[in-house]
Amino acid sequence: MQYVNEIITVLKNRYPDALCALQYRKDYELMIAVRLSAQCTDARVNLVTPALFQRFPTLDSFADADIAEVESYVHSCGFYKHKARDIVLACQMLRDCYGRKVPDSMEELLKLPGVGRKTANLLLGDIYGQPAIVCDTHCIRIANRLGLAVGKEPEKVEAQLRAILPPEESSDFCHRIVLFGRDLCTARSPKCSDCPMRPYCKEFPVHNHKK
Numbered sequence: 001m002q003y004v005n006e007i008i009t010v011l012k013n014r015y016p017d018a019l020c021a022l023q024y025r026k027d028y029e030l031m032i033a034v035r036l037s038a039q040c041t042d043a044r045v046n047l048v049t050p051a052l053f054q055r056f057p058t059l060d061s062f063a064d065a066d067i068a069e070v071e072s073y074v075h076s077c078g079f080y081k082h083k084a085r086d087i088v089l090a091c092q093m094l095r096d097c098y099g100r101k102v103p104d105s106m107e108e109l110l111k112l113p114g115v116g117r118k119t120a121n122l123l124l125g126d127i128y129g130q131p132a133i134v135c136d137t138h139c140i141r142i143a144n145r146l147g148l149a150v151g152k153e154p155e156k157v158e159a160q161l162r163a164i165l166p167p168e169e170s171s172d173f174c175h176r177i178v179l180f181g182r183d184l185c186t187a188r189s190p191k192c193s194d195c196p197m198r199p200y201c202k203e204f205p206v207h208n209h210k211k
Contacts, residue, residue: 005166005184007197008146008165008166010197011176011177011180012176014176014180014196015175015176015180017183018124018171018172018173018175019048019087019175021042022037022046023046024049025053027101028062028102029049029053029115030102031086031094031115031123032049032091034122035083035086035114035119035121035162036074036077037077038079038083038114039079040077040078046151047076048073048074048076048077051073051178052070052073055069056070059091059094059095062087062088062091063088063092065088065091067085067088068084070088070174082114083114085113086114090112090113090114090115091114093111093112102127105122105124117154117155117158118135118154119135121133121134121135121171125170125171125172127173131162131168132170133158133162133171133172134163134171134174135154135155135157136174136178137187138182138185139161139178140152140157141185141187142180145203146197146200147202148160148161148164180197192204
């Protein structure tokens with residue numbers, strides 16, 4: 001679809017480096033960082049994880065960790081009791097059931113404590129390069145504004161985007177949408193006058209749609 005390809009091109013031109021904002025070096029570290037990012041900013045998570053990963057430098061150290069000690073490191077990320085428990089239990093499963101590797105399928109990832117479809121899609125896209133739609137709040141909001149999807153239910157928005165996005169572009173598209181949502185297309189005060197997506201936006205005052 002030309003409309004979709006034009007939007008992808010605009011995002012690529014503005015954000016050529018489609019990188020995950022979370023900082024990590026190992027596959028399980030990304031799993032942990034994504035769990036911590038639930039209802040927390042990536043910036044806050046990136047402040048917390050260096051000390052956390054230094055204290056628990058291996059998968060085994062996380063799997064054997066005292067949950068209360070993990071809580072003390074992740075406290076500022078919110079919902080720290082649930083997050084610490086999920087992190088330790090998920091690392092135990094990686095060690096005991098998955099050969100110390102993050103699984104490479106949606107079905108297996110969803111068996112891990114604290115891993116939902118959003119997290120699983122991010123892991124599949126960033127670790128394994130698989131087609132993935134990470135439906136966070138930015139993605140849902142902007143997909144609706146651009147007429148790429150209708151509704152606020154993550155799974156339904158994911159399905160609509162899968163139907164129209166080229167598979168090889170989907171993961172990077174979602175990373176770029178997050179950057180765009182933080183930079184310009186914010187929830188409360190979008191910078192519409194400076195936005196390169198104005199011709200495609202359903203909410204821009206001058207409805208100059210190309211769709």
